[in-house]
Structure formats: C-alpha cells, structure tokens
Amino acid sequence: MSEIKIETLTPVHIGSGRMLIKNNDFCVTKDSEDYDVVAVTDPNKVLSLIGIEHIDNWVRAIERGNPINEIINTYAPKGTKVEDYARIIDYFGGERVTETLKEFIHDGLGRPYIPGSSIKGAIRTAVMATEADKKDKTELNIIVKGLKEKKLSDDIFGEDTNNEKRDVFRFLIISDATFGELNTIAFNMVNINERTKQSYWDTSKPQLIEALAKEDETTFNIKLDLERYEKSKGHVHEMPECMRSLPDLFKTINSHTAKLLRSEIEYWEERKNDDDSDKVEVYISNCRKILNETTICEQNGKSCILRLGHGCGWRFITGAWSERSDEFYYVKEKARPNNNKYQDYDFPKSRRVSEDCDLLGFVRLIMKD
Template sequence: MSHILVETLTPLHIGSGRILQANTEYLYFSEHKTVSIIDEAKILNVIGEENIEQWISLIEKGDSLLDYLKKRSSAITPIETDKRTIKVKGSTNPNNGNSGIREQLFSGNGQALLAGSSLKGAVRTAVFNHAILKNPSFAKQLSNFKEIKQNGKINYKGVSLEKKYFGKDPNHDVFRLIRVGDIHFNHTECILAETLNQLELGHRFEMKNAIKQHIECIPQGQKSVGKIQIPDDLIKEIKKRPAIANDIKGISDYASITQLFGVINSFTKRQIEKEIAKFKPLDLPEGANDYIEILEKLVADINALNNDECIIRVGFGTGYLNMTGGWAIEQWKNIPNFKYEQEMENLGTAVRKNDKYNSFDLPKSRKMVLGGVPLGFIKLKQIDSSQANGWEKRLNDERVAIEKQRQLDFQKAKELSKQKAIEEAKAEAERLEKVRIAQEETKKPKLFDGQLPKSKTITVDAIIAKSGKPNWVKLFVKGYENKEFQLLRYTNLLEKDTIIIVKASTKKDGTIYEVVFEKVK
C-alpha cells in the first residue's frame, strides 16, 4: 500500500448529488460572507418551539427566514444557525437566482471527501487514453465499437474498447489491481462556477449567464493523505500464469506507482497543451482572463515533477475532454479516407443531450471559476508511512482545533446574543418609559395665557370643580382660574379633578360666557 499526499492545485468539487436551496437549507450572511447550512435545532433555539408554525409559514410564503431571525435576535451570527458554515469566495451572492448550491460530498465523520472511486475513475481515463495512444489500430476501426440501431441512432460501445485495452471482463480488468482509498479534507468554500461557451459564429466565446451555478468545493491549496495500492505480490503471481495474465491487459505498464504516475502526467500535460493551443490565439471574455496563464503554470508544474509525483484532474466541471480523454477527436484525424466531420457530428449526437449543438466544437464549453480558474486539478505525491502518519496527525489536530474553535465561537456568540438581548430589552424599557412620560405630559393641563379672541370659540383645558348634574368646571385660562362654569352638553357625572378639553365661547368684548364639553384629556 502506497501512501500519497494530495494537494488541490485548483478548487475541487465532488458532488453529493444534492442541490442546497436558499432559505430552507441554507442562509447567507452577507456581512460575514458566510453560508450557514441550517441546523433546525439551532433555529428553534432562536425562535422558540412555540413559533414553529411561523417558521413553516415563512417557508410557504417564501419570506426571508434570516430577516425573521434578525428581528428576534439582531446580533445573530452564522454559527448560531448552522450544522456547518461555508466561507464564500469572490464577490458573488449565493442568494442570487434560484439554482442553489451544489453540495460537496462528505464522509460519515463530517469531512469533505474526495472519494477513491472518483480519483480511480480519473486515473482510469488517463490509462485508457495511454493504451489507445500506444496501440491505436483497434480504436481506429470503428466497426469494433460503433453500432447503428434500426432507428438510425448511432451508439459507441465503450465496453468493447475497455475489454480490448483493460481485460475481457470485470474479473480480468487491470484496474482490479489498482485500489484507491478515500481522501478527507477539513475545509470547503462556496464559489460561483461559470461557463465559457462557444457562440454560433466562428470561434467566439462568451461567459454564459444562464448556466452560472454556486458550488461548494475543497479550496485550492488544501492538503490531505490517502492510499493507492498496486499489489506487487499479486502481480508477480499473475505473471507466472500466462493464461490469466494474457486476459489482463497492460499489467506490465502499470505495475508500480512510478509507472502509473508517468502515464498520468503524460496524459494531463497533453490535455492542457491542447487547451492552450485552442484558446491562446482567441480573445477570451473577462470571466476567462486568467485561463491560459493558469494552464501554462500547470504545464510548468508538471515539467518540474519528480518520478513520485503526478498531476491529475478529477471531479465536477472537468468536462467531456477530461472524462473521456477526447481520444476519438485525435485518433480519427489520422484515419485514411475517413469522413471526420461527419463522424464528429455523429459522436456529438451520441454524447450530447441536444443535437442542435452539433455544428459546434466538441466540447463547446468549459467550466471555470474566479476569472478563469479551471476546476479539479490535484497533485499526488508518494510518501512513506512515517510521513503519512505525520500528516494524519497534523490533519487530525487541525480537525480537533477547528471543532474546539467552533464550540468556543458558538458559546461566545450565544453570550453576545444574550448580552445584546439584555441591552435591547433595557433600551426598549427605556423607550417605553419615555413614551409613558410623554403620554403623561400630554394629559397634563396647559394654561392658555394669550389674548382671548372676540366672538369666537376656542379649545382649552379645564378641570372638574364640582361633580354633578350639571358638572361645573374651572378653565385653565389666564384670568379665569377661580371662576366656575356650568359644563354644557354633557349629562353624566364626571369625577372631580378630571382633566377635560372644552370649547369656550367668547362675547364681543372677548369674555368667556359658555363652556361646552369636548372630551376627556
């Protein structure tokens, strides 16, 4: 069993198959540039279980859950709502649009996962293309794998090719001897994946707005350890039995990690160099500005590798050329008297969902992020068991530290929210007291000390001096403080000292002669 150190050279996404939806499965805290994957128990802790119906109503109406949470706790932070958080890289907003976030695959222990099967699939593609390049005659004879059905539909049977180059059946497939373990990572981030798309006229390209999508991925620069096994003892035993060995193709070409890495590097370098040759002469849009520079850097990295290192591309966004190696595109060019353009159109019909794109290059688009960064390039380096143990300890210590910090951050956030709630409650109490005082002030009588108008009716404050039928009042009018007036148009008893508002009528000389009830103040 060989240990390998795995480093992400560009962001890596291995999908779980789930698309996380905004407002129901995640919240985006723009001020923190952080996505919070919703923890229902934490949400209930914020809103109270008695408000679960309100939560359901918000979802049904499509109203913002985060806005509702902030109304209940204005200082709320991502960690108070999350199962886990994802930092958002770049200027993108994961709430824009309705496409959600493609979730990264996670293992049962909660770590982001590069599944061994995904990496093995990428290795298989590299080896497959190497085998065809080494022995192209079978792949150039289309009748070996091309099938025309009764309805005229053309199918290319990959199984025929795999039997030829790997072994006659799964039991004799050379990849039974190559075993790849899962690789775990401690961090993910959210980025916007864009598509460099060929336009109909010539070799012009655009960044296609209609198919942008947010993805959760393992960031560039992350390291972890894994295992690749090529069982030397078993291979030696197989080689002693020609009847078995002859049915397992290429067993001598991939008998060691060094041989396998060499095949992978040759394949990856060819793929990148073809991309550079295709796109370097073109005027690419702004979203792909850095594409060629990054590809050229990857070629330089491959050239600088030792025999125990390789660079390979794996995962989402790596496209048709990486998934297949694009062997047919190159091999068929060299077949004499071959209708290449027609066969490429047939191939496009077979592999594309929509045959209206058959006049375009195959493939016609490329996924990239952050201004032209291609997805899925990783570096593998063979290390010994002592180095592997050291890395495993380092990564485990990092995981423990991350979890410990999360717990501390959660407790700190709870305390801050509690303190904020106390401060807000105090501020609200002070506000209500001010309102109460203001209301009390409005109830107090005010003295009218101006010049009384002549033959007019004015509104003034008064106090019940004698309760009865009729009630008698004194007016808060300068010069009338001790004079009592019968209160007209009110037949019920009013308690003595009740402050009321009245309309007082004046004579031609400006003296008050009549007081009419208006309302209690």
C-alpha cells in the same frame, strides 16, 4: 500501502448529490467576523434555538421563502451567531445568488472528502486514454463508429462477468482523501462558450457550487497489489505495463494531463482573436500554469497532476481518446442529438470555469518517502 499527499491546485468539487435551495437549505449572510458566508441550515441546531413551539412558524417562513437568518432573528434570543444554526461556507459569489447550491460531499463527521472512487475513476481514464493511443487506427475507428467504449475498456483492463472477475483495475486500491483544515468555499461557475454573435465569456447561466479551496491538502493511501495480481495470473486480464509500479502509474497520469493541457492551449490559441473579452487569454494563462506543474512533476518523478470531479469538461472526463479517430463525428452526433444549430462548431464548444477563470479539479499527488 503507500501514503500519498494530495494538494488542490485549483478548486475541486465532488458532489454530494444534494442540490440545496436558497432560503430553505441555505442563505447568504455575514458571519460573526462580518465576512460573507453561505449558511447551510442545520435543522437540529435551528430547532434547539427557536424551540419546538415555533416549528409551525418555521414551516410557514420556509413556505414564504424567508431566509433562515430572519427566522432565527425573530424566534431566537438576540446575539445568536450564524455559526450556532448553520454550517459555514466562505462565499465568493458576488451579489447575484443563484436559486440553488451544489453541495460538496461530506463524511459522517461533517468533513469534506474526495472519495477514493473519484480518484480511481480519474486514474482509470488516464490509463485507458494512454493505452487507447497505442491502438491501430483502423481498430480505433471501429470502436468509435460503434460507440463501443466498454469494448475498449474490456480490451485494456478485462471484462467482469457474473462468473469471472477479470478487470485488473481491482488491484489498485485507493482510500478516501479526507480534508478538514480549511473551510470549503462557494462561488459561481460560468462558461467560456464559443459563440459567433456574442463574447465567449458567458455568465448567463451561473451555478453556485461548494468546493475545496485551492492550496488545501491532506493525505490518503494507494495500494497497487502486484503480489495478488501475480497470484491471479491466468484468471485475470494482463495488466497494462504502465500499472506495473506506482512511479510508472504516476508518470502515465502526468503525461496524460500534460497532453490534454497542451491540446487545450492550442485549441484556444486558435480562437482567442475571435473573442472580444480577455477571458480566453486568462484561461490559456491558467492552463499554462498547470502545464508548468506537470513539467515539475515529470522532473522529480515522484508526483503527478490529476484532474477529477465536477467541472472537468468532456475531454478530461473521457480522456479525449476518441478524438484521434476518423469517425469522431459519430461521437459528436451522439452528444448533440437534434441540435443541428451546433454542427458548425467543434465539440466540445464550452468550458466551465469560476468567475475568476479558475479551472476546476486539478490536484497534485505526491508519493511520500
């Protein structure tokens, strides 16, 4: 088992599956030090403050849409701090507060964490895209035209059935990465949206999210169980060469991230003059900063840059391997059913970013000595 340090280069969001409702599950207020915060209601704490005799008043206040801080101020003793009835998230969303908040996932002790499955899924995508690039163009065209991503995955890693477990990715074992030193933050996600009649900077559909702040860090564990793999040979699929050691795996992840960043920069360089905002320039600059981090990782050989979680965009989620195919238009048609108005645009045409134009989901993984 290898201990790995993980650092957030940009904000990271891994969803809990809960969409919190304003003035019911959360409100924006001031903490005891007069900073703007999102207060996520803790029902047990609220009940202990207002007393069971005021439950009906609480329910009626919720139905009226009264913020939880108003309820506390009405029914709890004066001087109660927001920390006494809510979980606190540092707020950077400005005056416009959306009606919902996408909550970050927390463990049973209330600590934010990145599940090992999220890290493993992002690594699998990087390996799969790398191996797909080695495929003959004709073979790749057949896979893409048939929209047979599972076939490609089975070809690379092996197919699990009811009777056989042949997928070699099970030999990569990854623990959760639990954070806790810093509070999470809340901010609005907006779009860089390629349009002909308006600016590319699209704030018309903001989404408030909770995320890990950039420059947070923790450790987790990775085990590449090559001994067990060797014992299983003949019963499992052949492992890709890039998975035969942790340094090789990190190199593959880093090269994959760098390749997509270079492609992203090239794409928007061709379009920046068509936009009347400066945001595309900022986006390109932020991409270059992260690309520079991949260069540093390549030089030291012990680290890599990985992108994961919400807001990654279609190209990073899928690995963008299908773009190399002559039949890529089948993917675009599948992704845009009955949306003929988008046919003149490349796919994908928009990118999710923060209001500061931060890209989400970039982390650095470092092998510890």
